[in-house]
Amino acid sequence: MKLEPALLQKQTLNLTMTQELQQAITILQYTAQELTAFLEMKEMENPLIQLESPIIRSVDPRYDRVRKRKVTNPENDQKKWLEQMADTNEGLADHLFSQLMMKALSGFQEKLVEQYIYNLDSNGYLTISVEEAATVCGTSTGEAEEILKLIQSLEPAGVAARSLQECLILQVERRGDAPPLAVRLLKDYFTEFAEKKWKFLSEQLSVSLKEIQQAADYITSLDPRPGTPFDNERPQYVVPDLILEIVDGKLELQLFESHLPAVQYQSDYYNEMSRVGDHQVKQYLNDKRQDYRWIVRSIEQRKQTLMKVGMAIIEEQQDFFLKGPQYLKPLTLRDVAEKIEMHESTVSRAIRGKYIQTPNGTHELKKFFSQALQSNASSDGEQASAAQAKSLIQSLIDQEDKRKPLSDQAIANKLKEEGLTLSRRTVAKYREQLRIPSSTKRKRYE
Numbered sequence: 001m002k003l004e005p006a007l008l009q010k011q012t013l014n015l016t017m018t019q020e021l022q023q024a025i026t027i028l029q030y031t032a033q034e035l036t037a038f039l040e041m042k043e044m045e046n047p048l049i050q051l052e053s054p055i056i057r058s059v060d061p062r063y064d065r066v067r068k069r070k071v072t073n074p075e076n077d078q079k080k081w082l083e084q085m086a087d088t089n090e091g092l093a094d095h096l097f098s099q100l101m102m103k104a105l106s107g108f109q110e111k112l113v114e115q116y117i118y119n120l121d122s123n124g125y126l127t128i129s130v131e132e133a134a135t136v137c138g139t140s141t142g143e144a145e146e147i148l149k150l151i152q153s154l155e156p157a158g159v160a161a162r163s164l165q166e167c168l169i170l171q172v173e174r175r176g177d178a179p180p181l182a183v184r185l186l187k188d189y190f191t192e193f194a195e196k197k198w199k200f201l202s203e204q205l206s207v208s209l210k211e212i213q214q215a216a217d218y219i220t221s222l223d224p225r226p227g228t229p230f231d232n233e234r235p236q237y238v239v240p241d242l243i244l245e246i247v248d249g250k251l252e253l254q255l256f257e258s259h260l261p262a263v264q265y266q267s268d269y270y271n272e273m274s275r276v277g278d279h280q281v282k283q284y285l286n287d288k289r290q291d292y293r294w295i296v297r298s299i300e301q302r303k304q305t306l307m308k309v310g311m312a313i314i315e316e317q318q319d320f321f322l323k324g325p326q327y328l329k330p331l332t333l334r335d336v337a338e339k340i341e342m343h344e345s346t347v348s349r350a351i352r353g354k355y356i357q358t359p360n361g362t363h364e365l366k367k368f369f370s371q372a373l374q375s376n377a378s379s380d381g382e383q384a385s386a387a388q389a390k391s392l393i394q395s396l397i398d399q400e401d402k403r404k405p406l407s408d409q410a411i412a413n414k415l416k417e418e419g420l421t422l423s424r425r426t427v428a429k430y431r432e433q434l435r436i437p438s439s440t441k442r443k444r445y446e
Contacts, residue, residue: 024298028305029349032239032259035299039261042295047269048288049295051261092124092159092230093117099154111137112147116160124159124227125167158226165190171222181207182215193219196441209445240357242310242365244321251321253310255303256357263296308340309350313368315339320368321358326392330385331369389420390430397436405439 030038043049096117105113115136119128126148134144151160157174161167169186172178185193185201192201198212239259245252273285313336319327333344340347351365370385396414400406406414408427415422422430428438436442 023294024301025349027295027298028302028346029352030302031353032241034353035302036259036261039263039295042291046288046291048266048285048292050264050266052264053261092120092227095230096151096154096159100150103150108137108139108143109147112139112144113151116148116151120160120227122227122231123225124156124161124230126160126162129162156223156226156229158223164224167224167226168219168222171226172219179215179218181205181211182218185212185215186219198445213445238355238362240355240362241306242354242356244310244314244356244358246321246359249322251314251318253307253314255307257303263292263299265292305342305346305350306354308342309336309347309365310356312336312339313356313365317368321360324360326388326395328368328370328385328387328391333369336369386430389415389422390434392418392420393427393430394434394436397431397442400442402442402444405442407439 027035027038039049039051043051097113100113112133115128115133116126119126119133121127130141130144130148133148134141137144148160152170154160157171158167159170161170165186169183172183172186184205189201189204193216198209201207201212202209240256243254243256245254270285270289273281276282313331314321316331316335316339317329319329333347337344337347351369354365355362356365367387370387392415393411396406396411408431409424411431412422412424412427415427431438
């Protein structure tokens with residue numbers, strides 16, 4: 001067979017993603033913070049784009065210079081000034097060092113103190129061993145142990161502990177109201193107590209289950225994370241993308257855009273530079289103008305898609321918004337995609353990191369998507385969602401008699417009576433996801 005090079009024509013169909021489509025997809029999945037950062041970057045790259053911040057108001061010198069100062073209450077001005085001051089909460093390390101200022105410590109003792117304090121985690125636990133601290137500071141283990149006891153004697157009680165057991169023991173030793181049984185349980189039977197082997201402890205210590213319950217109630221009043229109040233990490237606030245209001249019993253949805261910068265077109269710059277006869281300058285301006293148009297169009301598409309997805313969710317989950325979380329229905333991405341005639345991947349990108357503000361709280365959009373569970377109830381063919389099942393399990397456990405808590409099988413039986421069929425293992429899985437202990441660990445002896 002003779003092989004020779006040849007030219008052949010072949011007709012094929014290929015799906016090519018244009019730059020405009022890629023940009024629209026990327027902008028759709030951006031959160032509000034990510035979109036703002038993207039626009040700020042584009043403003044630096046494109047001279048035809050100018051962002052108008054919704055927070056910073058431009059000053060008109062023809063008016064603002066002659067504006068009369070409004071007479072205000074000095075007390076209110078002082079209050080506003082104080083509210084704008086930065087939060088200067090004392091950190092755990094500073095709090096501990098301040099308690100040691102009047103202590104006469106030698107050079108190596110100060111090194112040990114710093115070694116311990118700077119190796120505390122956010123919960124106040126020590127992350128290095130006594131031997132490691134002694135080696136780093138070039139001293140004996142005995143000296144390092146003495147300095148550790150000094151640190152552990154400071155406030156808050158329980159700080160610099162090496163385990164949960166030591167943390168709780170340090171607290172009960174500091175407090176004068178600790179029952180002797182609580183101290184003994186923590187020191188000698190911590191593992192058995194944590195595993196709630198109370199009948200074994202009752203026999204070993206010759207005490208009643210009621211006395212162990214009282215000691216357990218005292219121990220649960222202790223703080224397992226003494227360093228947490230000194231954690232200065234600022235809280236992360238959620239900015240909603242959609243706002244839902246109930247007006248005269250009807251649901252009204254709107255986009256929340258006031259936190260996003262407005263994209264303005266620099267027409268003066270374009271007209272000025274267009275007068276330059278250079279071909280490369282004109283090509284550059286045309287490219288940047290096209291880039292501006294793509295961005296504006298992509299942002300508009302993002303708004304429209306968010307509204308479509310939001311409206312579809314509201315139509316399917318009306319009972320959730322009007323009656324409460326226990327009425328959350330099963331809903332999938334395919335259901336919404338078919339409703340708004342879009343692809344599932346588009347819906348997935350649209351709900352990524354997006355939140356909706358409602359009269360009963362702010363929720364992430366993906367919360368409203370839950371798989372359907374088998375239901376034996378209904379003549380109307382309604383199905384229950386996994387979220388609704390968890391809500392029912394939580395409600396049953398909240399209402400149970402703690403002296404005779406419901407087993408997983410008992411919960412499954414009660415759910416079946418209400419028309420929801422779940423296996424015992426599924427109930428156990430949902431219970432663990434809700435961080436609810438088993439029935440043996442929920443039982444109280446009173």
